[in-house]
Amino acid sequence: MNSREITTQISEAAGSLNLSKWDYGASFSNDYSVQVDKGEAKQLKASQKQILTLRVWNQSNLVGITTTSDISESGIKKALKQANIASNFGNKNESTEFSSLAKDPIKVIEIKKRSPVGIKKLLTLLREAEVKLIESHESIKSVPYNGLSESFFERVYANSDGAFRSYTKSQAALYLYARAEEKNKKPRSSGSVKLGYGVEDLDIESCIKDASNKTISHLNYSSIKTDKYLICFSPESFITIINAFSSMFNARSILDGVSLSNKNSIGEKLSTEALNIYDDGLHEKNISSSPFDGEGTPTKRLCLINKGRIKNFIHSESTARIFKTIPTGHAGLGSKVSVSPDWIVVEKSKENFDLKTSLDHSNYEGEFVYIEELNAIHAGVRASQGSFSLPFDGWLYKNGKKISIESATVAGDIKYLLKNIVNIEPSQEVTTSGISPHIWVDELSITGDE
Amino acid sequence: MLSSQIKSNEIDFGSCNKDLLEEIIFYGIELGADFVEIFIENTDNSSVLAEEDFITSVSPSFGRGAGIRIFKEKKDGFVSTNDLTKHGLMRSVSQAIEMLDITENKKRKVFNGLNKHRDYSLSKKKWINEVPSIHEISEKLLVSTKSLKKNNKIKTRKGSYSRNLQEVIIASSDGTYVSDIRLHQTVGLNVIASDAQYRSSGSRRFGSSGMPNEFRLWDHEKAANDVFESSMNMLYADYVDAGQMPVVLANKFGGVIFHEACGHLLETTQIERGTTPFENKLNEKIAHESVTAIDEGISEGSFGSLSVDDEGMEPEKSVLIKDGILKKFISDRAGELRTGHKRTGSGRRQNYSFAAASRMRNTFIAKGEYSKEDLINSISDGLYCKSMGGGSVGSTGQFNFAVEEGYLIKNGKLTNPVKGATLIGEAKEVMPKISMCGNDLELAPGFCGSISGSVNVTVGQPHIKVDSITVGGR
Numbered sequence: 001m002n003s004r005e006i007t008t009q010i011s012e013a014a015g016s017l018n019l020s021k022w023d024y025g026a027s028f029s030n031d032y033s034v035q036v037d038k039g040e041a042k043q044l045k046a047s048q049k050q051i052l053t054l055r056v057w058n059q060s061n062l063v064g065i066t067t068t069s070d071i072s073e074s075g076i077k078k079a080l081k082q083a084n085i086a087s088n089f090g091n092k093n094e095s096t097e098f099s100s101l102a103k104d105p106i107k108v109i110e111i112k113k114r115s116p117v118g119i120k121k122l123l124t125l126l127r128e129a130e131v132k133l134i135e136s137h138e139s140i141k142s143v144p145y146n147g148l149s150e151s152f153f154e155r156v157y158a159n160s161d162g163a164f165r166s167y168t169k170s171q172a173a174l175y176l177y178a179r180a181e182e183k184n185k186k187p188r189s190s191g192s193v194k195l196g197y198g199v200e201d202l203d204i205e206s207c208i209k210d211a212s213n214k215t216i217s218h219l220n221y222s223s224i225k226t227d228k229y230l231i232c233f234s235p236e237s238f239i240t241i242i243n244a245f246s247s248m249f250n251a252r253s254i255l256d257g258v259s260l261s262n263k264n265s266i267g268e269k270l271s272t273e274a275l276n277i278y279d280d281g282l283h284e285k286n287i288s289s290s291p292f293d294g295e296g297t298p299t300k301r302l303c304l305i306n307k308g309r310i311k312n313f314i315h316s317e318s319t320a321r322i323f324k325t326i327p328t329g330h331a332g333l334g335s336k337v338s339v340s341p342d343w344i345v346v347e348k349s350k351e352n353f354d355l356k357t358s359l360d361h362s363n364y365e366g367e368f369v370y371i372e373e374l375n376a377i378h379a380g381v382r383a384s385q386g387s388f389s390l391p392f393d394g395w396l397y398k399n400g401k402k403i404s405i406e407s408a409t410v411a412g413d414i415k416y417l418l419k420n421i422v423n424i425e426p427s428q429e430v431t432t433s434g435i436s437p438h439i440w441v442d443e444l445s446i447t448g449d450e
Numbered sequence: 451m452l453s454s455q456i457k458s459n460e461i462d463f464g465s466c467n468k469d470l471l472e473e474i475i476f477y478g479i480e481l482g483a484d485f486v487e488i489f490i491e492n493t494d495n496s497s498v499l500a501e502e503d504f505i506t507s508v509s510p511s512f513g514r515g516a517g518i519r520i521f522k523e524k525k526d527g528f529v530s531t532n533d534l535t536k537h538g539l540m541r542s543v544s545q546a547i548e549m550l551d552i553t554e555n556k557k558r559k560v561f562n563g564l565n566k567h568r569d570y571s572l573s574k575k576k577w578i579n580e581v582p583s584i585h586e587i588s589e590k591l592l593v594s595t596k597s598l599k600k601n602n603k604i605k606t607r608k609g610s611y612s613r614n615l616q617e618v619i620i621a622s623s624d625g626t627y628v629s630d631i632r633l634h635q636t637v638g639l640n641v642i643a644s645d646a647q648y649r650s651s652g653s654r655r656f657g658s659s660g661m662p663n664e665f666r667l668w669d670h671e672k673a674a675n676d677v678f679e680s681s682m683n684m685l686y687a688d689y690v691d692a693g694q695m696p697v698v699l700a701n702k703f704g705g706v707i708f709h710e711a712c713g714h715l716l717e718t719t720q721i722e723r724g725t726t727p728f729e730n731k732l733n734e735k736i737a738h739e740s741v742t743a744i745d746e747g748i749s750e751g752s753f754g755s756l757s758v759d760d761e762g763m764e765p766e767k768s769v770l771i772k773d774g775i776l777k778k779f780i781s782d783r784a785g786e787l788r789t790g791h792k793r794t795g796s797g798r799r800q801n802y803s804f805a806a807a808s809r810m811r812n813t814f815i816a817k818g819e820y821s822k823e824d825l826i827n828s829i830s831d832g833l834y835c836k837s838m839g840g841g842s843v844g845s846t847g848q849f850n851f852a853v854e855e856g857y858l859i860k861n862g863k864l865t866n867p868v869k870g871a872t873l874i875g876e877a878k879e880v881m882p883k884i885s886m887c888g889n890d891l892e893l894a895p896g897f898c899g900s901i902s903g904s905v906n907v908t909v910g911q912p913h914i915k916v917d918s919i920t921v922g923g924r
Contacts, residue, residue, distance in 0.1 A: 037722065040525065044549040047530040047803055051513075069513030069532045082510045089498075089508040089584055119549040144723035144845060177845060179725065186876075189845040226692045256501065257606035257642060336499060336507035379840040379852045380872055384606075384642050385649045387689075389872040389922045391850045407848055409872050409922030411692070447692035447874075447922040 003028075003156040003166050006052070006071060011160065013077045014056065019084060021057035023098060023159035025294050025333040026050070026071070033149035034122045036130050038142065044119050052076070053333050055096075056083045062090025065335040086335070096337065099317040099327050102163040102296035107282060109289055114150075114170040114198025122148045122199065126174075129204055133178055136212035139219055143211075145177035145191065150199055157296040157333075165292055172199045176211040180219055188221065188404070190214035190373075190393060193432055195287040214372070217395070221404035224396055224448030230368040230422075231410065231444045232361045235429040235436035237371045237392070239344050242277065243433065244381045244388065245414040249279075249304045249312070251319035252339040258384040260415065261310065263323065268310045271418040276349045277305040279314060281329065281342030285430045289343070294333030299342060302328050307349050314339050344434035348424040359423040359440045367398045369446055371410060386414045408448040417441055461516070461534040463492045463617055470536055471621040472563055478520055478543045479561040479623055482552040485521035486543065486561075487622040487783075489760060490514075490534065491802045497612035498584060500591035508584055515802035520546040524788050528805040564627035570757040571617065574631035578615060580662035581633065587611050590670065591637075597674035598641050603685065604678065606642035611635070611665065616801075618760070626762035634659050634753065634906050636895060639673055643681040650869070652681030653854070657753040657895030659906065664751065680837060680855050683867045690856060690868035690923035696832035697873065697916050698825045698859065702894035703838045705909035707916075708743060708815050709898070710841040710849040711877040712736075716745075716770050716778075717796075717808040718785025719901055725845050727878045728776055736776045737881035740818055743771040745780055747795055747811035753895035754811035754907040756795070761806050765795030770813075774882075782808040800903025807902035814910030818887025822913045825886050827862040833871065833921055834859050843877070850874040850922075872922035880919060888913035 001009060006026065014022050029049045035042040053067045054076075064087025066079040126148040134140050149172065156166040177191030192210035196202040233241070247253035248261045248270075261268070281299040282289050292298050295317050303311040315323065316331035316339050332338040361370060371394040380390040389411035395402045423440035461467050471488060478486035492514045499507035516539060517530045527546035531538055582590075591609040598607040616632045636657035643650050654677050658664040699707055712728075720726035728736055737743075747756040747765025756765050761783050768778050781789070782797035785808045797806035826834060834857045841851025853871035857864045893910035 041550070042525070042722075043805065044525070044527040044546075045529070045805070046527075046545055046549065048532065049530070049803065050532050065509055067509070067511035067513075069515060071532075078512070082512070086508045086510055086584070089505050089588060091504065091506045093504050094506070120551065142724050144725045179845060187846045334507070335509040375844065376840075376842040376850050379842060379850060382651065384651055387870055389852065389870050391844075391848070391872070391874055391922070407874060407876070407920070409692075409850070409874055409920075411689075411870060411872070411922055411924050445692065445924040447872075447920060449694070449920055 001071065003154065007158045007164060009073060009076050010054065013080050014160065017080055017084060019056045019080060021160050022055060024052060024054045026052045026156045027153055029151055029153035031149060031151045032116060032119055032122060033147055034119060034126050035147050036123070036126050039127055039131065041123055044123065046119070052079065054079045054083050056080060056087055058084065058087040058090070061095060062087050062092065063096045064088070064090055091336070094318055096318050098159050098161055098163065099295040099297040101298055101327055102159060104298050106165055106291040106298045108167055108291045109282065109284065111197050114200070116150055116152065117199045122150065125199065125204060129176060129208055133176055133208045133211055136208065137180065137216050139180040139182050140178045140212065140215060141181050142179050143176055144179050146175060148174050155290065157292060159296065163296050165296060167291055170198050171287055172196045172202055174202050174204060174207050176207055178211050178215040180215045182219060188215060188218040190218055195432055197287060218393065218404040221406045223406045223450050224408050224446060225450040226447045228443045229446050231441045232368055232370045233439045233441065234370065234372050235438060236431040237374045238346060238436045238439045239431055239434040240374045240377060241388070241414070241417070242344050242346065243341065244377050245383055246341045247383045249310065249314055250339050251313040251315045251323055254313065255319060255322065260386050265310050269308055270305060270310060270415065271308040272355065272421050273307040273351050273353050274349050274355050274424050275305055275308050275421060276303070276347045278303050278345040279341045279343065280345045283343050283345060283435070285435060286343040293329045293331045295327065295331040295337065297327040297329040297331060299329040307351060314341060346434070346436035347428060348426055348437060355424060356422045356440070360425060361438045365400055369405070370395045370397060388412060388414065406449060408446055411445045411447065417444065459536045461490055461619070467619060468564055468567065468627065471627070474539050474543060475621060475623050476561050477540055478547065479559055481547045482558065483520040483522060483547060484559050485623050487519045487761065488539070489517045489802055490619040492617040494578065494615045495613060496584065497610065498587045498591060500588070500595045500609040502607055503592060503596060505588045505592065516542065517802040517805065518542045518546055519805050520550060521787065522550045522552050525550055526784060526805065530803040559623065561623045562625065564621055565625035568628045570628065570630040577631060577633050577662045581613055582665050587665065590665070594639060594670040594674060597671055598639060598678060600678050603643045603645050604641050604681070605644050608640040609637070611637045620760065620762040622762065628758050628762040630758050632659065633662060635665050637665060637668060639677045641677055641681045643685050645685060648685050650681045650684040650687070652677040655895060657906065658751050659753055659755050661751045684855055684869055687867035687869040689870040690833065690921060692921060692923040694918050695921055696829045697919055697921065698829065698832070698834045699911070699914050699916065700836045701888065701890050701892045701912050703896065703909060704835060704914070705814050705894065705911035706838050706841050706851055706896070707873070708911060709810060709813055709909045710843045710851055711875065711880050712743070713745065713810045713813045714843045714900070715847060715877050716780055717810070718779050718781040718789045718791050719807050721779065721789045722785065727847050731776045734776055735774045737771050737774040738884050739774040740887050741771055741774050741881065741884050742769070742816040743814070744769055744816060745810050745813045749812050752812045752893055752908045756811065759795045759797045760799050761797035763793055763795040763797065765811060768794045780808045780810060782806055798902060798905045800905060804902040807900070809900060809902060809905050810898060810907050812893060812908040812910070814891065814893060815887060815912065815914060817889050817891035817912045820886050820888050822888050822890060825888060825913050825915045826859055826864060828886065828915065829859045830861055832859040834864055847877045848874070849877060870923050874920045874922055880916060883917040883919070884914050885917050886915040
């Protein structure tokens with residue numbers, strides 16, 4: 001069945017069960033991926049997946065939901081029946097409706113249609129990349145984590161009020177994590193990830209180069225003294241920390257009491273007036289962009305922090321109604337609708353204010369710690385308390401020299417971090433989860449082995 | 451040899467599928483595969499969330515799918531699909547064959563048909579009728595969240611329950627033909643407490659496998675008291691000072707240190723990648739002589755227990771480390787093929803869309819001879835980690851995990867609560883530093899995410915003392 005036929009099938013089955021109000025989200029995908037090990041194919045993988053999430057409203061306007069991978073006629077009927085049963089336990093204290101924007105026009109980024117290159121081509125490309133990476137430096141002995149994949153998928157949202165929207169898309173990903181070993185030293189590892197709409201869009205050479213340079217740059221390492229340091233966050237690491245604490249901008253989290261913000265936090269000053277943060281799911285550099293969210297609301301650019309102050313929260317249909325605003329295109333589709341950001345864009349506002357503009361990661365000669373990548377976010381972030389303690393990969397810059405930090409954590413409080421931003425470099429860099437310049441923060445605690 | 455009269459053109463969980471499975475496996479062998487494995491699952495899951503005094507989410511789900519894995523020498527191709535028809539499964543076999551570029555078939559393997567059906571599901575078919583209903587779950591979760599409301603500093607109360615019922619059929623060209631039903635239930639309580647600028651959280655999770663009545667027996671009052679006390683103890687806690695220090699790790703979920711620091715590095719997937727420092731250390735000392743560590747899948751009701759693994763092998767009890775000496779690795783079929791370490795019944799996957807890999811089950815450090823007090827009394831200045839959060843291990847063996855509830859140890863006594871601690875280190879360096887093991891071994895359920903998805907595990911240990919470890923803080 002195609003998505004139109006599924007909609008018709010659901011409509012007819014719902015009618016036979018006297019369910020007049022329903023909506024659904026579905027995705028259909030074909031994925032292909034390869035991994036290699038020293039020139040040999042290791043695992044080759046293909047999958048065809050389909051997933052359907054159905055919501056129904058009962059006569060008391062309570063919502064029930066069911067998710068299934070069985071999109072046969074009988075599977076759809078069973079899903080509707082289960083959702084109907086679940087609606088007896090629907091949340092009486094917070095109603096859910098169709099998004100008022102579910103029929104608004106959506107903006108689909110036009111891209112050239114990509115076709116699968118096939119497993120053999122994926123394998124050839126990855127083998128070549130592995131060889132080049134190993135040959136790029138004598139200390140690089142293996143590429144233990146690697147993969148090249150391509151996905152082709154369709155996403156659909158439709159409801160009983162006549163909304164219907166779908167889009168098809170492709171995405172390819174390459175990751176290479178090298179391991180370097182030198183005599184009498186600990187092994188060091190680092191890597192790179194590249195995304196594209198198709199395999200032909202992947203910058204494989206730059207992925208190899210990045211993985212090699214990063215890994216080699218960690219070969220000379222040393223422990224770091226436990227102390228407070230001036231920190232420069234790479235674009236990737238700053239976006240990681242903003243995403244980890246995105247509950248500050250999340251209306252669902254605020255209503256659930258797990259956010260550092262509250263309903264009255266709009267306008268609260270969090271940082272220097274030089275800081276702007278947007279969520280921009282449709283940004284041209286966002287390979288994973290989706291033109292609508294789980295409730296069918298169009299995706300759009302939304303300012304989260306303007307000149308250091310909270311400007312907007314991200315919303316689903318129900319949170320928007322409670323906050324007396326409109327949905328922002330950040331909803332999932334669930335029994336309890338989740339809300340999450342799409343693509344973070346950090347930029348320097350037009351105001352410079354009191355930034356220390358001499359802090360530039362490429363030429364600053366004073367002592368500082370450069371945080372390249374934050375790790376173990378799931379373990380080290382207490383979003384509801386605002387605290388974090390995270391291992392990282394990075395370097396200590398001291399006396400004009402740069403040395404990799406052996407093993408260390410950075411710890412602090414997100415509000416303290418934002419308030420202590422001392423510089424925002426002018427140029428932004430694209431990462432896999434957003435865009436940001438390098439961000440400098442003063443006085444964060446680093447724990448090392450010394 | 452094989453029936454040419456195929457009785458069914460689609461996998462039917464209520465019927466015998468032997469003829470159809472044999473035809474599909476035979477098809478793969480005919481095309482040149484060395485080995486063909488079919489993993490088919492049918493799931494029936496539900497989850498319930500209670501927040502404050504209301505049920506805010508009920509989420510049932512069900513699905514079916516198959517994962518087909520073909521080996522040619524040491525390479526493997528894996529295809530997953532939702533299409534359980536004969537046509538769909540054969541198409542998946544063809545796709546896997548094509549991926550492996552098998553064009554010649556000079557050394558054809560022999561497939562002698564499937565062995566006698568080993569049906570582990572017979573006594574389990576009634577489970578679906580024995581597990582608590584959504585109504586019953588909701589009632590108990592609401593009582594539980596109400597129990598958390600012990601003072602006005604508790605601002606957020608949550609109770610969550612999930613039940614996964616997975617029916618599987620596993621068939622492969624070595625004759626394996628197995629059916630099983632797995633039931634996992636888990637329930638968790640969470641609170642957030644606040645008072646002026648102070649905030650803390652507390653959480654506990656409980657879980658079982660194969661025990662439909664377990665949720666009814668769960669002592670929610672005890673759990674609520676535990677979570678409440680933890681959040682109150684941590685509410686006004688100072689941040690821990692960073693540094694190197696001795697630590698005592700509590701039993702139950704404290705076992706996450708072994709899981710992260712060492713357990714992952716004893717999976718054969720890590721040998722395949724060349725990312726474990728223990729690869730050539732079999733029968734060598736890798737830990738303090740006080741450490742004996744075990745991975746098994748047989749403890750009745752434990753969250754990581756299995757009747758049969760996802761490759762059709764009954765799980766064994768594997769003594770990984772005996773008195774500090776490395777004795778065994780955790781191995782699956784691919785691990786045995788590629789590293790030579792015999793399978794241990796540890797081939798596990800989240801669902802049909804993942805190929806099985808060597809994964810931990812119930813993993814714990816065996817009990818020693820000391821009391822908890824002996825361990826604490828032996829430290830003049832250190833940290834007691836009463837409750838652990840999650841953790842992870844990197845590709846060079848570096849591990850880290852968060853301490854949810856910690857207390858300073860001064861002169862052999864527990865003193866002030868502290869928060870914000872992260873334990874970091876490297877497996878090779880920390881294992882020899884586990885110098886004392888208590889006599890109070892207990893297990894705790896958890897979820898482990900790795901190459902073959904998220905699987906249910908237990909971690910465990912008695913109280914243990916680590917002579918020195920890096921504590922990240924402020």
